[in-house]
Amino acid sequence: MLRVLLVAALPGAALAGPAFIPGEIPDHVYDGGWEHFVGGGVAVFDCSGDGLPEIFAAGGENPAALFLNASEAPGGALRFVASDLAPIDHVVGAYPLDIDSDGRLDLAVLRVGPNLLLKGGPDCAFTDATADWGLATDDRWTTAFSATWEPGQDWPTLAFGNYVDRNDPEGPFEACDVNQLYRPGPEGYGAAKLLDPGFCPLSILFADWRRRGRADLWLSNDRHYYVRGGYEQMYRPDEDRFLGEADGWDKVSIWGMGIAARDLNADGRPEVMLTSMGDQLLRFATETGYRTAGYETGATAHRPYDDSDGRPSTGWHAAFGDVDNDGHEDIFIAKGNVDQMPDLAFHDPNNLLMGQADGSFVEAGGEAGIGTKNRSRGAALADLNGDGLLDLVVMNRRAPMELWQNATGDTGHWVAVDPRQTGANSQAVGAWVELRAGAFSEVQERTVGGGHAGGSAVPMHFGLGAEAAPEVRVVWPDGSATDWQAVPLDAATVITRDE
Secondary structure (H helix, E strand, O other): OOOOOOHHHOOOOOOOOOOEEEOEOOOOEEEOOHHHOOOOOEEEEOOOOOOOOEEEEOOEOOOOEEEEEOOOOOOOOOEEEEOOOOOOOOEEEEEEEOOOOOOOOEEEEEEEOOOEEEEEOHHHOEEEOOOOOOEOOOOOEEEEEEEEOOOOOOOOEEEEEEOEOOOOOOOOOOOEOOEEEEOOEOOEOEOOEEEOOOOOEEEEEEEOOOOOOOOEEEEEEEHHHHOOOOOOEEEEHHHOEEOOHHHOOOOOOOEOOEEEEEOOOOOOOOEEEEEOEOOOEEEEEOOOOEEEOOHHHOOOOOOOOOOOOOOOOEEEEEEEEOOOOOOOOEEEEEEOOOOOOOOOOOOOOOEEEEEOOOOOEEEOHHHHOOOOOOEEEEEEEEOOOOOOOOEEEEEEEOOEOEEEEEOOOOOOEEEEEEEEOOOOOOOOOOOEEEEEEOOEEEEEEOOEEOEOOEOEEOOEEEEEEOOOOOEEEEEOOOOOEOOOEEOOOOEEEEEEOOO
């Protein structure tokens, strides 16, 4: 296993501050009643085959939308146009993954009502494959999703996180629904295994949190509805149990909204960013469990930074990414009041926490131009025009979706790596990409899930700062690894297994 270096050891001078400018996209609004106070996710993935990602956007009571990328690459102005996607209503969010391993990305669509599995076809055409793939759906309120390939399986294990049981006459408080785990069988998915108790998850993520070669499922749960008795959960599929205190799992209770994971501190295990009402929790992996970073880290983002509203913030989607390619991971957090909660900030600008050489973070959302005060929900941080800079799309509730082009100057070098496999699990979900360049090294895991109601399937992005001789190694999901190999600087590289 590659041992990453401390971030503080990175060479190179600090780069200019981040800057974003608006891109062009048709108006789209996530709207609806109380069942759509949460959700509003976006899925970012390339369904046209031109190397530029498209955007699938939830609509709530409005129809969901698929926007096709019409930007001129590399580095052209961001421009998206509407597709002729058939109307789908009551969509909370969506996640892209290649479910049937045919080389085209499909969509797991989360709804208030029966969920859908859409099979991807040529030219961004999608067909409903829910019944063909044997997914037994029912009338739940699904707000979270994640997937992993368990050893020996050709199809992914799918996890759906369900929020409040809308049919419980004693609800909505303390009426959290059960969650569902679907494992593939000889004739499709069949009946779900119920993960009970459920504590109203708004984000779940399969990841190899302990670097043991198997993914566990983190469930981030909303205390607003479980009220008491609930906590953040970790489910271990191969042992069919939730972890407890004997495993080093502490029972943290928060208003959990979103999850993001990235290894930040040289121990080879991913840290986790948990969004919430009030403090956002950056938690560092330890030998036995997790510890929460202190206020001095600069990552709590607990109140609006522009002093326009002194009440606590409400965080939703979180995403790691190196916005200025200086070799330090940054964090984007979408913010916004649930609706009219009087004890929480109404004017709550989105955060852009810029990573520093000492491992701390400094707020730059206002400076960067993305600190809008809509009720933001889902988001994605991804290179949308092939120039090596991470752009931003933000979904808002009852306000138009935002598209932001990264126009930061004096950025560092970068590399993007896209691991692929022939046969099952074409996107190599569960693989680790290790990168080294001079004194710099970093490790990232390819996962499906997390965020808030949406995720991305794009090449894995690494900012390098001033380093200019990158090499990568891929540790495949079964634990085998490639040799170290040089990859082009300031370019995206596909690494296909057995080639």
